Amino acid sequence: MADQADFAEQAMPLMSGLYAAAMRLTYNSSDAEDLVQDTYLRAYRGFGGFEAGTNLKAWLYKILTNTFINTYRMKQRRVQQVELDDVPDYSLYRRMGGLETVSLSRTPETQVLDGMPDDEVKLALESLPDQFRIAVILCDIEEFSYKEIADILDIPMGTVMSRIHRGRKLLHDKLWEYAAERGLIPNVERPAAAAHAGGQ
Amino acid sequence: MDCDQMLNLINHYMDGGLSQWRHRAVARHMNDCPPCADHHNAHIQFRQQVASKCFEEAPAGLRLRISESLGVHPSDGSPLR
Numbered sequence A: 001m002a003d004q005a006d007f008a009e010q011a012m013p014l015m016s017g018l019y020a021a022a023m024r025l026t027y028n029s030s031d032a033e034d035l036v037q038d039t040y041l042r043a044y045r046g047f048g049g050f051e052a053g054t055n056l057k058a059w060l061y062k063i064l065t066n067t068f069i070n071t072y073r074m075k076q077r078r079v080q081q082v083e084l085d086d087v088p089d090y091s092l093y094r095r096m097g098g099l100e101t102v103s104l105s106r107t108p109e110t111q112v113l114d115g116m117p118d119d120e121v122k123l124a125l126e127s128l129p130d131q132f133r134i135a136v137i138l139c140d141i142e143e144f145s146y147k148e149i150a151d152i153l154d155i156p157m158g159t160v161m162s163r164i165h166r167g168r169k170l171l172h173d174k175l176w177e178y179a180a181e182r183g184l185i186p187n188v189e190r191p192a193a194a195a196h197a198g199g200q
Numbered sequence B: 001m002d003c004d005q006m007l008n009l010i011n012h013y014m015d016g017g018l019s020q021w022r023h024r025a026v027a028r029h030m031n032d033c034p035p036c037a038d039h040h041n042a043h044i045q046f047r048q049q050v051a052s053k054c055f056e057e058a059p060a061g062l063r064l065r066i067s068e069s070l071g072v073h074p075s076d077g078s079p080l081r
């Protein structure tokens, strides 16, 4: 049995990561603070049953995401239905015009992102439907493995992968859209969707 | 493995989600194909940029409230007594 006295020392250093995730999930600091506080209190109460030596960070994120899904999302009453079909992974690559233009070591897309204010990147991530946003946060920001994410969200590995990959694509597209609006995109081929929207 | 196959696996490769055999095949391809290697680097960079731009520091007030309810020091979570 894990000792509750150990809990704080292991869990307190993880707070900023949990808070950042909570901000992206709830969209505002007061809900985010409540969600993180809830998470710590629930985890503390349950820590006796937590097996020492297992992954405390993953367990905290499991409590955070469950609490969010069961409590805060209900409150927001957002309707978010997105098809779960798998998408090819290479949209970024295609968009940059194929092999020839990819041979730059610093690609336009990472340059573009460099020039974007933090707040817009946050907004772009927040624009993703819950299931994709959560998957991207856990994988790309918190660096959990597919297996850990499958355990945290209680879903099969295949679903984890398709949510991450789909989520990344949605995030790419959103960031690209913001960057285009701000005129941050240099002489690179526009994505097909945007080009079509432009007429012809 | 050709470039198209490689690009379809790049997300899985980056996340450590490939079997050992496939992981090695992707790594070999990138060794011989600088554009794919660059592309992989761009993916990794992109990921790191998103992560660093989405960083948040937990507010001091929250840290204080939580440490109070756990009866520990807010700085490092060590016991108060």
Ligand SMILES: [Zn+2]
Pocket: B002, B003, B006, B029, B033, B035, B036
């Ligand atoms: Zn290649």
